[in-house]
Amino acid sequence: MDDLINDFIAETRDMLQALAGAIVAWETEPDDRARLDEIFRFVHTVKGNCGFFDLPRLELLSHAAEDALAEVRTGKRAPDARLVSAVLAVIDRIGELVQALETGEALASADDEQLIAALTTGSGPAAVAAVEPTAVPANDNRRGMRSIRLSVDLLDRIMNGVSDAVLARNELARSLRDYSTDISVDAAFDRVSACIAEIRDAITRTRMQRIDSLFAALPRMVRDLAGELGKQVRLEVDGGDVEMDREMIEMIRDPLTHIVRNAVDHGIEPPSDREGAGKPASGLLKVSARQSGNQILIEICDDGRGIDADKLARKAVAAGLITQAQAESLSAPQRTALMFEAGLSTAGQVTAISGRGVGMDVVRANIERIGGLVDVDSRLGHGLRLTIRVPLTLTIIPALTVGAGGQIFAIPRAAIEEILRASGASVRIETVGEAQVCSIRGRRVPLVSLAKLLGDNAASQVAEQTLVLLKPAGGDLYALAVDLVHDHEELVVKPAAPAIMAAGLYAGTTLADDGRPILLLDPSGLASRAGLRFDAADVERRLGGASGGAAVKPPTDYLLVRGLDKGALAVRLTVVERIEDVPASAVRRSGGRFRVALGENLVPLLGCEQPPSTDRMRLLRLTDGATELAYAFADTADIISFSGDIRPAATPGEIAGVALIEGEQVEILDPYWLFAAMSEHASAPERPLVCALPPGDSWMDTFLRPIVESLGYRVAPADGSEQPDVVIASDSSADTPDGARVLRLRATPEESQDGSIYRYDRLALLAALSRASAGGTAR
Amino acid sequence: MNDLLLIVSLAGRRVAFPAGDVEAVVELEGVERVPCVSEHVAGLAALRSRVLTVIDAAVSLGFSGPQSAARLEAVVVPSGGHTYAILVDAVEDVVDAAAPSQPLQAPLGAGWDSFAKGLVEANGDLVLLIDPHGLITGPAALAA
Numbered sequence: 001m002d003d004l005i006n007d008f009i010a011e012t013r014d015m016l017q018a019l020a021g022a023i024v025a026w027e028t029e030p031d032d033r034a035r036l037d038e039i040f041r042f043v044h045t046v047k048g049n050c051g052f053f054d055l056p057r058l059e060l061l062s063h064a065a066e067d068a069l070a071e072v073r074t075g076k077r078a079p080d081a082r083l084v085s086a087v088l089a090v091i092d093r094i095g096e097l098v099q100a101l102e103t104g105e106a107l108a109s110a111d112d113e114q115l116i117a118a119l120t121t122g123s124g125p126a127a128v129a130a131v132e133p134t135a136v137p138a139n140d141n142r143r144g145m146r147s148i149r150l151s152v153d154l155l156d157r158i159m160n161g162v163s164d165a166v167l168a169r170n171e172l173a174r175s176l177r178d179y180s181t182d183i184s185v186d187a188a189f190d191r192v193s194a195c196i197a198e199i200r201d202a203i204t205r206t207r208m209q210r211i212d213s214l215f216a217a218l219p220r221m222v223r224d225l226a227g228e229l230g231k232q233v234r235l236e237v238d239g240g241d242v243e244m245d246r247e248m249i250e251m252i253r254d255p256l257t258h259i260v261r262n263a264v265d266h267g268i269e270p271p272s273d274r275e276g277a278g279k280p281a282s283g284l285l286k287v288s289a290r291q292s293g294n295q296i297l298i299e300i301c302d303d304g305r306g307i308d309a310d311k312l313a314r315k316a317v318a319a320g321l322i323t324q325a326q327a328e329s330l331s332a333p334q335r336t337a338l339m340f341e342a343g344l345s346t347a348g349q350v351t352a353i354s355g356r357g358v359g360m361d362v363v364r365a366n367i368e369r370i371g372g373l374v375d376v377d378s379r380l381g382h383g384l385r386l387t388i389r390v391p392l393t394l395t396i397i398p399a400l401t402v403g404a405g406g407q408i409f410a411i412p413r414a415a416i417e418e419i420l421r422a423s424g425a426s427v428r429i430e431t432v433g434e435a436q437v438c439s440i441r442g443r444r445v446p447l448v449s450l451a452k453l454l455g456d457n458a459a460s461q462v463a464e465q466t467l468v469l470l471k472p473a474g475g476d477l478y479a480l481a482v483d484l485v486h487d488h489e490e491l492v493v494k495p496a497a498p499a500i501m502a503a504g505l506y507a508g509t510t511l512a513d514d515g516r517p518i519l520l521l522d523p524s525g526l527a528s529r530a531g532l533r534f535d536a537a538d539v540e541r542r543l544g545g546a547s548g549g550a551a552v553k554p555p556t557d558y559l560l561v562r563g564l565d566k567g568a569l570a571v572r573l574t575v576v577e578r579i580e581d582v583p584a585s586a587v588r589r590s591g592g593r594f595r596v597a598l599g600e601n602l603v604p605l606l607g608c609e610q611p612p613s614t615d616r617m618r619l620l621r622l623t624d625g626a627t628e629l630a631y632a633f634a635d636t637a638d639i640i641s642f643s644g645d646i647r648p649a650a651t652p653g654e655i656a657g658v659a660l661i662e663g664e665q666v667e668i669l670d671p672y673w674l675f676a677a678m679s680e681h682a683s684a685p686e687r688p689l690v691c692a693l694p695p696g697d698s699w700m701d702t703f704l705r706p707i708v709e710s711l712g713y714r715v716a717p718a719d720g721s722e723q724p725d726v727v728i729a730s731d732s733s734a735d736t737p738d739g740a741r742v743l744r745l746r747a748t749p750e751e752s753q754d755g756s757i758y759r760y761d762r763l764a765l766l767a768a769l770s771r772a773s774a775g776g777t778a779r
Numbered sequence: 780m781n782d783l784l785l786i787v788s789l790a791g792r793r794v795a796f797p798a799g800d801v802e803a804v805v806e807l808e809g810v811e812r813v814p815c816v817s818e819h820v821a822g823l824a825a826l827r828s829r830v831l832t833v834i835d836a837a838v839s840l841g842f843s844g845p846q847s848a849a850r851l852e853a854v855v856v857p858s859g860g861h862t863y864a865i866l867v868d869a870v871e872d873v874v875d876a877a878a879p880s881q882p883l884q885a886p887l888g889a890g891w892d893s894f895a896k897g898l899v900e901a902n903g904d905l906v907l908l909i910d911p912h913g914l915i916t917g918p919a920a921l922a923a
Contacts, residue, residue: 160829164827167827405814407811407812407814454814454815455814455815456814494829494830495861496830496832496861497820497832497859497861497863498859498861499816499817499819499820499832499915499916499917500813500816500820500823500832502816502817503813503814503815503816505814505815506813509823509830510830511825511830515825516809516811516825517811517823517824517825517830517831518811518823519813519823529815
């Protein structure tokens with residue numbers, strides 16, 4: 001008989017919760033006949049059960065509810081907020097009585113009559129102010145599933161047994177390694193391994209439950225809360241069919257409740273305020289769950305007033321949590337993250353519901369204890385989004401095992417951004433004061449030595465260590481130096497004893513492959529212990545590191561081509577006017593560069609060093625709006641949208657920089673440089689000017705000739721065979737051919753009176769040559 | 780019906796734990812140190828697939844110095860939802876308490892006072908009855 005009662009209690013409890021949800025949903029759509037019928041059936045079943053078990057009080061209550069609903073069904077009564085509240089109150093009372101049944105308490109029966117009276121005459125507790133109906137939960141399917149009720153202890157026993165089996169299997173594997181075994185032994189072992197893995201998988205699945213069990217209670221809670229506070233809140237729930245470890249669901253229950261209550265209490269403004277701010281009178285609260293890789297993401301989003309990060313910072317200073325200087329150096333996301341500190345509450349008053357200022361720190365602690373993370377994203381005046389990430393099961397957390405100070409520890413993989421060698425090329429370690437800071441690809445992050453933090457002062461030099469880049473929830477990026485990185489493992493993690501948790505550094509305990517117990521580290525705890533949290537380092541790092549994922553460059557469209565040298569090239573799509581295919585004969589080299597005849601125009605051609613070897617050439621026609629140029633290429637690859645990093649070229653030139661696009665190094669063309677270079681030769685002379693250089697002067701030939709040619713001159717020897725336009729002479733020669741401009745170059749930098757130019761004075765040289773060429777066209 | 784007592788030797792003295800508090804008596808294979816925790820927490824140990832928090836009772840009692848015994852005998856006590864292993868010098872016996880425990884008349888010295896619940900008679904000897912949960916909480920209990 002005991003078993004039956006237990007079953008009844010459990011079943012009724014489940015039903016009542018589902019009932020509450022259904023009633024609230026029905027309230028928004030009173031004409032939904034199907035839903036009303038469903039509710040009626042529920043109540044009827046509860047009544048029936050109560051009668052079977054001879055529980056007169058319960059029977060009376062459920063009977064009254066059933067009657068009231070029956071009247072609605074037959075149209076004799078109209079459903080209104082008062083009726084719904086009364087029915088809900090009766091449901092609650094039934095729940096309390098069922099609970100009392102279990103614990104053996106006795107409850108006063110006088111109240112029962114009051115509740116029943118409220119149902120019939122409608123003269124019970126005053127109706128609450130018009131409550132905006134809550135929306136139907138998006139995920140409402142009730143799949144018919146065959147199921148049985150099972151004791152959690154039994155499941156735990158099985159789970160422990162499976163964990164033991166995994167350990168035993170690992171031990172066996174180690175032993176087998178030491179002895180050479182024959183194939184049949186190996187095969188058998190493999191089969192055993194496979195079986196154990198299979199069982200472990202299946203058992204893990206038994207522990208899974210739909211997150212709906214968390215979400216089901218929300219509509220009711222939100223409705224009641226909103227009613228109490230005189231607010232209007234529309235609740236949208238999504239992703240109830242996502243599955244999570246049952247135990248983890250229980251651990252999330254309180255934090256989730258707290259967050260939702262906060263949203264309704266503090267987040268969403270009263271309707272008048274909302275209308276004043278141009279928002280709809282009814283606030284929107286969205287709770288959703290989704291699976292992302294091996295994590296579950298639960299988001300609670302409201303369109304209320306958001307968090308006033310500055311006010312929070314002021315409170316933190318007033319509460320003595322941080323100094324004024326620290327507060328000023330915090331970025332906005334970091335100030336918002338202050339909400340997770342104990343003792344802070346931005347609520348003006350402490351309400352009965354929330355605002356005692358003890359909530360969010362506990363919420364975060366609870367979530368982090370199970371290896372999860374919580375993030376906050378606030379827009380003042382517009383709303384708040386809290387994201388809870390939890391690993392897929394409580395018991396099995398993906399972690400990285402590391403060694404420090406001779407011990408092995410585990411770090412939850414969820415918090416790890418990257419792993420680097422301290423001696424790697426992209427890492428630089430500097431000592432600032434007593435602390436060490438490292439720069440990773442130019443970005444500075446604080447450095448913490450795990451061994452030192454844990455009290456081992458004989459820690460090895462950082463340079464020999466490995467850096468694990470960690471980003472704890474709501475915190476900044478920092479690097480943890482460890483002696484070695486062991487492995488990536490899926491670890492069975494259990495909560496650690498309070499004495500161990502008191503250190504503030506650990507998130508739990510687990511067993512390593514060899515059976516030794518190891519500690520799971522808590523990345524935010526480590527950061528706190530290292531004093532990192534409000535470290536007054538440079539603002540740049542803060543802005544760069546803080547809001548993980550902010551400041552993403554908007555992607556730019558590039559045209560990806562393969563140059564004539566087969567290298568990958570990219571040019572911004574906006575610069576490309578079109579792609580053209582020209583006969584090789586259209587390409588000529590003149591005035592020191594290639595030009596291509598496009599229609600009536602002669603357009604400078606870049607990107608090719610030799611005359612085309614094929615009979616056609618493909619080119620990009622680039623334009624800056626005024627002038628055109630052409631760039632030769634071999635084939636097009638693609639049009640891509642890219643927003644990643646471009647490593648700039650060392651000197652200005654045709655190539656602006658290099659980027660890694662889909663694993664290939666791509667050179668990015670610099671259109672500015674290209675057009676700038678072209679503008680020097682905007683008006684290419686019809687006939688290239690001739691510049692005579694003294695023959696036999698190797699310096700002139702090697703150093704000067706390229707510059708002269710780049711300016712469009714044709715170089716000829718100064719032997720009288722051609723009439724030059726410009727003659728360049730070293731100061732030692734005396735020849736001054738007629739009709740030509742002479743540029744004298746001297747070998748020494750000191751000023752001289754003879755009007756010569758120091759031969760390495762590039763600017764003066766170029767200026768003189770350009771002047772000469774400009775003047776020369778007067779011919 | 781009198782309670783069962785587990786007689787152990789601890790910090791050189793014979794003491795008794797209420798058997799009802801004790802889950803098992805084990806010999807630990809090793810203790811992994813936990814950095815940055817209170818001194819009375821010796822570390823962690825593995826027992827089959829469970830992780831136990833190891834308590835150095837001598838430290839709780841105010842005697843300094845970690846256990847240097849070659850053998851690690853411990854008394855497994857569940858407390859507050861976690862499982863602990865309290866290190867003892869040696870485990871002796873499980874006996875029936877001949878009579879209910881008597882209150883202590885005089886101070887015992889050192890840290891014994893905080894953890895002793897009374898005196899019991901076991902096998903003809905007077906033995907201190909110790910509260911294992913107190914040992915687990917450790918010297919912090921004194922500060923309260």
